[in-house]
Amino acid sequence: MVCASCGKEVRQKGRIQFRERCPFCDAPLHTCVHCGFYEKGAYNQCREPKAERQVEKERENRCEYFSASSKAPSAAQVSPQPKAAFDALFSKENGKDT
Template sequence: MPTSCYGCGATLRIDGPIGRRTTCPHCDADLHACMNCRHYDEAAAHQCREPHADHVVEKESSNACELFQLGDGASRRRLGRSDAARSALAALFGEAPRPTEDPKDALEALFRKK
C-alpha cells in the first residue's frame, strides 16, 4: 500500500508490518509514530481515534503502540505550509516575500522598555 512519510513527505511502498524501529529510507524519521498512523486525529481525545490506545506524548517519535497502522503521514505535514502559501500569494501579486519573524524577537520587542 503506497503511503508517505510525515517527516519528509516521500512516497513509501512498504509491504508487511512496520516495526518499532523502522525508519524512513529518505529522511531517517521514525515510521512507527503517531504522526504516520491512520488513527491519528488532532480533534480526537489524545489525538487518536482508537479509544483503546495508550496515551502517547511524543507524536513524532517511535512508540510501542500495538494498534499502530501505517497511514498517510505527509497529509499532516505543516512544516512551511503557511510560509509557502504566503510566498505564492505574494508572487501572484508581484510583491516581495515577507521576511519571517522570529517569535522570540517579537516577544522581546513587545516587552522592551522604552
C-alpha cells in the same frame, strides 16, 4: 505511506515494524503522525480509545494499534509536495457538475 518528515512516498512491505525508519530521511515511521488513527481533534489525538496515550507524536512508539496511514500527513508538516496531484484532485471534484 507518506513520510510526515520529508513527504516522500515510503513503500512498505507488510506491517511497519517498531524500529522502522524512513529510507529517505531516517525519520521513525512507527509514530502517531504516521498512524491511521491519528487525528488532531480526537482525545489524545487518537481515534483508537484503547490505545495508550503517546506524548510525542513524532517519536517512535510501541503502540499495538499502530496502523500505517494511507493518507498524506497534514500539509503543515510536509515539505513542498508536487502540487499537481492536489490540483488534479480538486479539478476532478469541480468538474462533476459539467
